[in-house]
Amino acid sequence: MSITSERAGGLRQFRQPTFTELYLPKLVTVWREGYGLADFRADLFAGLTVAIVALPLSMAIAIASGVTPDRGLYTAVVGGFIVSLLGGSRFQIGGPAGAFIVLVAVTAERHGVDGVILATMMAGLFLIAAGLLRVGTYIKFIPYPVTVGFTAGIAVIIFASQLRDLGGITLSAKEPSEFVPKLVALAGGLHTVNPSAVAIAAVSILVIAVLRRWRPSWPGILIAVVLAAVLSAALSLPVETIGTRFGGIPRELPSPALPAFSLEKAKAVLPDAIAFALLAAIESLLSAVVADGMTGRRHRSNCELVAQGVANIGSALFGGVCVTGLIARTATNIRAGGRSPLAGMLHSIFLLLFMLIAAPLASYIPLAALAAVLVVVAWTMAEKQEFAILLRSSWGDAVVLLATFLLTVFRDLTEGILVGFALGAVLFIHRMAEMTGIEERSPLVLADRPDDGNGERVPYDSALAVDRDVLVYRIRGAFFFGAASAIGNVLDGVADARKGIVVDFAAVPFLDSTAANVLGRVAAKAHRQGIRLFVTGASPTVRRALLTHGVLPPRARYRETIERAIADIKGASAPAASDDAVPA
16 A cells, blocks of 8 residues: 655655665665765764763663663663664664663662663564564554653652662661652651762752753753762762762773573563563654654654664663663754764764773762752653643543553553553544544654655755754644654753744644643743744644644744745745634
8 A cells, every 4th residue: 555645736656665765774874865074073063962961861870770870871882872873763862761760770679680681682672573563653652641641750750769869868778669668768767868968969950950041052960960079079078979889880891791591580571671662662763753853854763663672682782771762862962963873873982982081080970969960850851831731631631641640650650651551542532533534634643654755855954953043843643642742842942042933734634632732832932932933834723723722823923834934034024914814
């Protein structure tokens, strides 16, 4: 069966892509299109920028996951390199993710570090199988309330997991992994709070917050960690450091080795491996969707899943933990001017060089500073506004949100996702039954296509991604799934200091109230900051939904094409009031 697309009143047939075209790494695609010295310089700078951000985060995530900090670096170096080398997105950055902290920590407690490594390798095999079976196209159908619920739940658990190091609390017994027993145990140890650790954590959080507000282009997390290490060493503060707890980090990669394997061990970690694979698939494809919207490119979802699988196997061979695509670091790569997967590969190489050169200095980093970093990460990823909007949006969204959130915090992340997904699917079926029709013949899920199979590809214009005046974001497919959360976060985070934002809905057949609320929030924020927001290509049905949820003049203007919107922002043409008319 062919895939069809409607353009200018006519239908054009698209041939089915071959296996090679579906799974060809984007690195090869970029080289075929032409790659020059200017592209390499841009990728070099972007890779260095991302590596500076990833260095402290990789160690902090590993420690919070119950493993040594070096395993986080191994994950970013080996796994991140393979994700970029073989992936289906030209901008994806791979590495350890905060979302995995809960899963890895529980697995480490149950089965030890060997169990984590075995589960990571098994998850890699599952991801490869999912990619080869072309499941990647449909993983994006994760309801938005589910993503917000489990992300907020993970943020709460991450925050709770850092309270001990944040306050330098000493416990007489092992810290429980369950949420409520953990809080009870920490409350019992409040009399052991270390004022020096609290001061280091407070200073680290303050530095990160101030730099994000006044110097957003500076590597605030790295500066805060370095400052904390200097203060701790210079003042001889009695705080626990990486050196005192772990003995520092190695100055080289370990030799690759297969994890300890037995059928009993494999059966024991099978549920954890499935959870690793599910979360890795969701996180990586959401990150790729965000990158597509920021750049106008299109990733190959099944190729990306295969690459994520190989990356997890590679990470496990070198003693690393789970690898996935990272939304924040991928967006940083794009904003820094990255043009190809080479930027992600260079990010891993820079991390390796940092580890080889600066490993002895890492011993002086206070654990309270790394805990502060993760507290900031948890605060950022909690999606507080989205949580409140969904609670007010509809009873169905609120039920799905709260069920996912509460199960994630008090039970298990996997249970939260599965129950939330089931409830969200029922809610979506109910909403679809109420729909009278769709006005455009656009597929609900965009299938993978070959790079040269539709005649519409143009050379990548990096100026659109790094233009300081205009942010162009394209959304494709039915706007109701989990990408709504990621899209809202990116539009919030990267639109600052722009003259205008263009959000293109030309390939969106319909959107639900959740998606409309997300864009409504973006429109309100843009209006407050004096940024002009343009919506292009919206059908009458989509436009009516957006207008209902507050995406209306003067907060937003409607134009037929991206080019016309950019011209208005740049002042090249006069505004056309007729475009903003409310559809009948």
